[in-house]
Amino acid sequence: xxxxxxxxxxxxxxxxxxxxxxxxxxxxxxxxxxxxxxxxxxxxxxxxxxxxxxxxxxxxxxxxxxxxxxxxxxxxxxxxxxxxxxxxxxxxxxxxxxxxxxxxxxxxxxxxxxxxxxxxxxxxxxxxxx
Numbered sequence: 001x002x003x004x005x006x007x008x009x010x011x012x013x014x015x016x017x018x019x020x021x022x023x024x025x026x027x028x029x030x031x032x033x034x035x036x037x038x039x040x041x042x043x044x045x046x047x048x049x050x051x052x053x054x055x056x057x058x059x060x061x062x063x064x065x066x067x068x069x070x071x072x073x074x075x076x077x078x079x080x081x082x083x084x085x086x087x088x089x090x091x092x093x094x095x096x097x098x099x100x101x102x103x104x105x106x107x108x109x110x111x112x113x114x115x116x117x118x119x120x121x122x123x124x125x126x127x128x129x130x
Contacts, residue, residue, distance in 0.1 A: 003077055006070030013066060017059035024052045 028048045035041030 001069075001073065003070055003074040006066060006073050010063060010066045010070060013059065013062050017055070017063075020055055021052060024048055024055070 028045055031044045031048070032041045035044060
């Protein structure tokens, strides 16, 4: 896998996540219309909200993992292209110095904020059904 493939996988995961969240939202709207009473409708919406939050958490973890892998692969590719004897040792992408690894990826954002915001909006929309 190279950097471009990892970035493609990241984009695909984000798109699939948005599609799943839209389908959960559509189901919530159908259930709210079919609910026999308001209390049942709210209960169903809360169940769907819990499911949407679990999907969102899983997607965020997957996105973070793929982003870290893409970042590490990109650094390795750059290092290999510029040095005959690379200084970066492939000891694991999670064990990078302060500029990399989990905290580095987390603090740099890596363009994930917009995807997370969309998922947050969809989950919050489930609350606003009732």
